[in-house]
Amino acid sequence: MTGITIIGTGNMGRAIGARAVAAGSRIQILDRDPDKARELADQLGGDILTGTLGDTPDGDIVVLALPFEAAKEVVSSYGDALSGRTVVDITNPVDLSTFDSLVVPPDTSAAETIAGLAPAGVSVVKAFNTTFAATLTEGRVAGQPLDVLIAGDSADAKKAVADLATAMGLHPVDVGPLRRxxxxxxxxxxxxxxxADPARRDFNWNTGLKILTPA
Amino acid sequence: MTGITIIGTGNMGRAIGARAVAAGSRIQILDRDPDKARELADQLGGDILTGTLGDTPDGDIVVLALPFEAAKEVVSSYGDALSGRTVVDITNPVDLSTFDSLVVPPDTSAAETIAGLAPAGVSVVKAFNTTFAATLTEGRVAGQPLDVLIAGDSADAKKAVADLATAMGLHPVDVGPLRRxxxxxxxxxxxxxxxADPARRDFNWNTGLKILTPA
Known part of the structure; x- marks a missing residue:
């Protein structure tokens, strides 16, 4: 099992951590506040390494469980310390001032922006941006394993993330190059x-997107 | 039940026609070649009106079951004859020369382009672009009714399409304004x-996209 470093202790860090515990992964959690990392590790249970943002990542897979702006800063500040690793971008760069578009121009993406900040030798993979924290914590919705849609330019890096998703009890789907x-x-x-639509109270941040196929 | 006019006799016209028959809708099928319209009507069964492209649409809902370029031409040539009707754009304006992007610029959409060609008094609704013909013909995938994602700027027009989808045994989801x-x-x-990915032979134009919620 590949080791995973989760940077960030918010809802998504917690959800990915819960799945990683279920997968039996070797886990490290880093946060700007090391006490928050320790607190989350204790809540998740198991033998989890913790540390402070800036510590050398233990995992071959580093998940940036951070908002887009913070994810950019972390990749830039880590720089060569990420070399040889697979960096997973989970962000949704929504313009929260309008909630009507993304903050990235339409001819690029948060993932491509982050890849542009990463040093050579780092493979950036987009994954877990279409899984909400609540459903991801469960791993299933309506009796179905969650789909994890994975985009990236390195087949090896995508396979590592797909294998991790499978070990987490999820269903990975390779959707193509990073620009997807x-x-x-x-x-x-x-x-x-x-x-956020009052007309859809059945959704309420609990939906799971599935690509279903005939039985 | 609102009447529906389907313009086009390809795979999607056939699939929407099959669902409309199941819904018990009043149906009209128009095609550039009226023999094709009659042939499809006979195959679908039931009491279906047919005619030639250019005939006055019988339905309150007019579905452009056409490729993007043809849909634009049809809206332009019908002009005021569409007034008062809800026009449903189902197109996916994929750049088939590269299969790597859409042919519409990222700050618009096929639906908005078609709406821009329609006369005042026509409500354009995006729907049925995320349902492949094979699964739509069945109406269900993996035991689930297909989701029909509906975008539009007229609440009344969206409700008419949503009511039709419900009558078809499908699950409508209003996803917001036409720019969505x-x-x-x-x-x-x-x-x-x-x-089209050889690695996903289980997909093979048979997938159904579902927004699942906890049971």
Whole structure:
């Protein structure tokens, strides 16, 4: 099992941590506040390494469980310390001032922006941006394992993330090169607008997107 | 039940026709070749009106079951004859020369382009672009009714399409204003790339996109 470093202790860090515990992964949690990392590790249970943002990542897979702006800063500040690792971008760069578009121009994506900040030798993979924290913590919705849509330019890096998702009890789907993150981010933005829609109280940040096939 | 006019006799015209028959809708099928319209009507069964492209649409809901370029031409040539009707754009304006992007600029959509060609008094609704013909013909996938994601700027027009989808045994989801067609078209483009992926032979143009909620 590949080790995973989770940077960030918010809802998504917690949800990915819960799945990683279920997968039996070697886990490290880093946060700007090391006490928050320790607190989350204790809540998740198991033998989890913790530390402070800036510590050398233990995992081959580093999940940036952070908002877009923070994810950019962390990749820039880590720089070469990420070399050889697979960095997972989970962000949805929604313009929260309008909730009507993304903050990235339409000819790029958060994932491509983050990849542009990463040093050579780092493979950036888009994943877990279409899974809300609550459903991801459960791993299933309506009796179905959650789909994890994965975009990236390195087949090896995508396979590592797909294998991790499988070990987490989820269903990985390789959706193509990293630029497909544009469509993943665009569609999840649409999904987010529905969660906040008073007409859809059945959604309420609990939906799971599934690509179903005939039985 | 609102009457529906289907313009076009391809796979999607056939699939929407099959669902409309199941719904017990009043149906009219128009095609450039009226023999094709009659042939499809006979195959679908029931009491279906047919005619030639250019005939006055019988239905309050007019579905453009056509490729994007043809849909634009039809809206332009019908002009005021569409007034008072709800026009449903189902297109996915994929750049087939690259299969890597859409032919519409990212700050608009096929649906908005078509709306821009329609005369005043026509409500354009995006719907059925995320349902592949094979699964739509069945109406269900993996035991679930298909989601029909609906975008539009007229609440009344969206409700008419949603009511039709419900009568068809499908599950309508209002995803917001017509500009959300950008995200619907972008994501369905991604879905289309997966159908053509030899690594996903289980997909094979038979997938159904579902927004699942906890049971």
């Amino acid at each position: 993150a544009r469509e993943l981010e665009g569609f999840q933005f649409l999904m987010m607008t529905l969660q | 067609a950008r995200e619907l078209e972008g994501f369905q483009f991604l879905m289309m790339t997966l159908q």
